[in-house]
Amino acid sequence: MQNLTIGFIGGGNMAEALIAGLRRAGHAGEHIIVADPQPARREFLTTSYQVISVEDNVVATKRADLLVLAMKPQQMKAAVAGLNVHLKTDASVISIAAGVSTAAMHEWLGEAANIVRVMPNTPALVAAGMSVLFSDAGEIHKVRTEYLLNACGESVRVEREGQMHAVTALSGSGPAYFFLLAEVLQATGEKLGLPADLAAKLAAQTALGAGKMLVESDRTAAELRHQVTSPGGTTQAALDMMYEMGLPDAVRKGVIAASKRSEELAG
Missing domain, CATH: 1.10.3730.10 (ProC C-terminal domain-like)
Structure with missing residues (x-):
């Protein structure tokens, strides 16, 4: 798994927590690429974690074996617009946006996209996170997601997407x-x-x-x-x-x- 190229669209606090966890776990900075529109944020992430940072979402998307969509729910649709044509065929796509369904993600990224929906929580910032995932994609995409999440805490799966509402209320909030x-x-x-x-x-x-x-x-x-x-x-x-x-x-x-x-x- 440490040879996976992991891309992030959005370099906010939760993305940083996941990046920090990956680096602690030994994932090479050259295999982590972060797209963020703010120059100061890109410089901070590059300096602090020795990762690659870019401005263009497309650049991160093209390179990613595992793409993490780490933005607010209301920003998601605009942020992923047009990215479907740049995704690798076997790429895993992780959404950490509360309330955004896998159906919505498929609508925006295409039915072939390997979507994994995740609800993390902020203790991931201190390597004590509790993350829950749901996906109807293949097992490899769930395993990749668990590799990412377990770098900054623990993770579990749920079998029904409807359970994610209760998960959000309990561990997310x-x-x-x-x-x-x-x-x-x-x-x-x-x-x-x-x-x-x-x-x-x-x-x-x-x-x-x-x-x-x-x-x-x-x-x-x-x-x-x-x-x-x-x-x-x-x-x-x-x-x-x-x-x-x-x-x-x-x-x-x-x-x-x-x-x-x-x-x-x-x-």
């Missing part, structure tokens, strides 16, 4: 939910008299530790919660109030709202 919780914990810590830097450190490290326990333990989230909740103790007092104020229901409704919005974007 999910980091923001945890950031909000950490934000509230920090602010409340400050209100209770802690210095801002200490409150921030306690919130961040607690989030990291809890996440690590959840990933590395063989116990469920519910079991871990019960483990740290002593009857009549401080944690129980906090959780009782959170349940009383409707926190679980608010989270459920929020995730459902994100899923519905994903469906609307695909609409």
